Amino acid sequence: MTINYTLRTNGAIRHIRSAVWGDEPLEYLQGDGRLLPALERALEGKGAGDRVVAILPPEEAYGERDKALQQRVAAEEFGGADQLEAGMCFLAQTEDGRRVENVMITEVDEENGFVIVDTNHPLAGMTLEFDVTVVAVRDAPSTAGCGTPQGPGIGHLVDGLAKAQ
Numbered sequence: 001m002t003i004n005y006t007l008r009t010n011g012a013i014r015h016i017r018s019a020v021w022g023d024e025p026l027e028y029l030q031g032d033g034r035l036l037p038a039l040e041r042a043l044e045g046k047g048a049g050d051r052v053v054a055i056l057p058p059e060e061a062y063g064e065r066d067k068a069l070q071q072r073v074a075a076e077e078f079g080g081a082d083q084l085e086a087g088m089c090f091l092a093q094t095e096d097g098r099r100v101e102n103v104m105i106t107e108v109d110e111e112n113g114f115v116i117v118d119t120n121h122p123l124a125g126m127t128l129e130f131d132v133t134v135v136a137v138r139d140a141p142s143t144a145g146c147g148t149p150q151g152p153g154i155g156h157l158v159d160g161l162a163k164a165q
Helices: 037-043
Strands: 001-009 012-017 050-054 072-075 089-093 100-109 112-116 127-134
Touching: 037 050, 037 127
Parallel strands: none
Antiparallel strands: 001 012, 001 127, 050 127, 072 112, 089 100, 100 112
């Protein structure tokens, strides 16, 4: 399926993927798990030209914000940054060194030399409103012996819509 969409939270536009802005439509394979399951369900059975408005509460999107995913960190851990501000995003390695996660600074305490970082998905706790226009629908490509779909666009990341891993 190929789509254009606008994503809003609290009435404010968060992301637009549209030919109006010179974007290529998003192509994905229905059922491959790259979109939020509730959005996939809303698009199931739709055809070219169909418009769908899907409102996803937090429990059907990225979940509620989890305080356990917030952590106090010494500001010196961000050695390369001149000025730390709430809203800045960084890649951080877990303590065991096995994973790299996106973290956002949500609070800066310059006086005491620490920041609060948050690894919740940036859209966690928000109701998402997707306004989607289906551009095209085609049959799923055949699979090669390894079970990998063969066809243009199947391997693309789903900009802004990928499920949090």
